[in-house]
Amino acid sequence: MPKIYLIDVTNRDGVQTAKLGLSKLEKTMINIYLNEMGVFQSEFGFPTTRHERNYLLANLELAELGVLKPIRLGGWIRAIAEDVETTFERLPKIKHLNLSISTSDQMIAGKFQGKKTRESVIKEMTEAVTLARKRGAESVGANAEDASRTDINFLVEFGLAAKECGANRFRYCDTLGYDNPFTIYEAAVTLAEKIKMPIEIHCHGDLGMAVANSIAGAKGVIDGGQDAYVNTTINGIGERAGNADLIAFILAATKSKNFAGKYEFGGEIDLKCASKISMFASYAFDVPIPINQPGVGANAFAHASGIHADGVLKDPENYELYGYEEIGRGEPISVETGREIITGQYSGISGFSHVMGKIDVSFKNKSRAEANEILELVRYANVESHKPLLEDELLFIARYPQIAKKLLTMTPLDH
Numbered sequence: 402m403p404k405i406y407l408i409d410v411t412n413r414d415g416v417q418t419a420k421l422g423l424s425k426l427e428k429t430m431i432n433i434y435l436n437e438m439g440v441f442q443s444e445f446g447f448p449t450t451r452h453e454r455n456y457l458l459a460n461l462e463l464a465e466l467g468v469l470k471p472i473r474l475g476g477w478i479r480a481i482a483e484d485v486e487t488t489f490e491r492l493p494k495i496k497h498l499n500l501s502i503s504t505s506d507q508m509i510a511g512k513f514q515g516k517k518t519r520e521s522v523i524k525e526m527t528e529a530v531t532l533a534r535k536r537g538a539e540s541v542g543a544n545a546e547d548a549s550r551t552d553i554n555f556l557v558e559f560g561l562a563a564k565e566c567g568a569n570r571f572r573y574c575d576t577l578g579y580d581n582p583f584t585i586y587e588a589a590v591t592l593a594e595k596i597k598m599p600i601e602i603h604c605h606g607d608l609g610m611a612v613a614n615s616i617a618g619a620k621g622v623i624d625g626g627q628d629a630y631v632n633t634t635i636n637g638i639g640e641r642a643g644n645a646d647l648i649a650f651i652l653a654a655t656k657s658k659n660f661a662g663k664y665e666f667g668g669e670i671d672l673k674c675a676s677k678i679s680m681f682a683s684y685a686f687d688v689p690i691p692i693n694q695p696g697v698g699a700n701a702f703a704h705a706s707g708i709h710a711d712g713v714l715k716d717p718e719n720y721e722l723y724g725y726e727e728i729g730r731g732e733p734i735s736v737e738t739g740r741e742i743i744t745g746q747y748s749g750i751s752g753f754s755h756v757m758g759k760i761d762v763s764f765k766n767k768s769r770a771e772a773n774e775i776l777e778l779v780r781y782a783n784v785e786s787h788k789p790l791l792e793d794e795l796l797f798i799a800r801y802p803q804i805a806k807k808l809l810t811m812t813p814l815d816h
């Protein structure tokens with residue numbers, strides 16, 4: 402039976418969101434948490450964007466060190482040969498790529514304005530896929546942007562052409578959130594049956610159906626006989642109304658009526674990481690988690706009405722589909738209400754040693770120079786993120802100072 406695999410795109414679609422962004426250290430922490438959770442692949446960034454280079458190299462190094470393992474790190478570029486060349490010039494060791502090009506007549510006429518045709522779209526994509534494989538990409542996804550507004554026969558033609566020149570997956574992008582569960586199911590079955598290659602489902606929430614469409618799409622792909630790769634973002638953060646929320650999708654796939662059992666994840670997903678990853682993304686993006694967010698919202702396990710409170714106390718299953726422990730909730734969160742020493746861009750070594758001592762990183766066995774170097778890196782990280790670093794970030798810097806240095810190094814206009 403084919404399986405479901407998660408490709409989280411927080412570090413690509415999420416950071417493309419208007420008014421939002423992440424520091425390179427925050428993006429790295431997200432890759433680490435996704436790996437812990439058992440997510441198959443992180444679409445970790447933009448290989449052709451110059452300021453991403455050191456971050457991408459540092460994360461590929463973390464993969465080599467076994468820190469980001471077994472998660473796959475996939476870059477996202479346009480499906481043109483020039484982008485593939487640039488990618489391998491800058492990141493010779495990158496192994497996984499998704500190449501994207503618009504396929505709908507709307508985009509061909511409205512965006513490319515007569516510069517491309519259906520034929521030239523396929524030609525550019527196949528040239529790019531062929532080159533990516535030749536340069537050493539182990540897996541390539543061919544993305545059809547605006548697939549939901551594309552003639553299905555053309556999508557099949559596009560997918561078959563991609564497969565022919567070595568693509569491993571076809572990404573069906575519901576770029577505008579135009580699909581509903583019924584239409585995406587139909588499209589997914591057809592694509593899986595006719596292209597006979599794993600299909601990725603990429604959904605947006607413009608009509609409030611990102612998770613529902615992802616579930617229906619995954620079902621369609623598997624019913625069509627292929628593995629389904631589902632794109633998510635943490636807390637659903639993504640362009641406009643956002644993407645399919647990672648945790649809501651996992652819950653829907655494992656807890657909804659008659660789905661689990663027949664449609665399963667390819668690997669082990671540790672839902673206990675859900676609360677932590679959601680809170681981290683909320684802090685890093687500086688976007689609060691809505692109180693009614695599935696699983697992780699403040700009200701997800703709150704009961705006030707007499708009948709519900711009485712019912713849930715007698716047996717949680719009366720009014721809850723799943724337990725809060727499964728999401729990794731239930732531990733008290735401590736908030737400092739007294740004196741607080743914070744590390745920032747102007748911190749000194751004494752305050753910093755105090756903060757690190759509290760999280761069990763002692764500088765006693767480190768030289769003064771080493772401790773100072775770690776503090777300096779923390780200062781730079783704070784300059785980039787504009788907020789106090791969290792424990793896990795401080796620990797990361799203390800553990801991997803050389804990697805942190807790479808993440809924090811940016812040299813503008815350096816050709």
Ligand SMILES: [Zn+2]
Nearest residue numbers: 414576603605
């Ligand atoms: Zn998108």
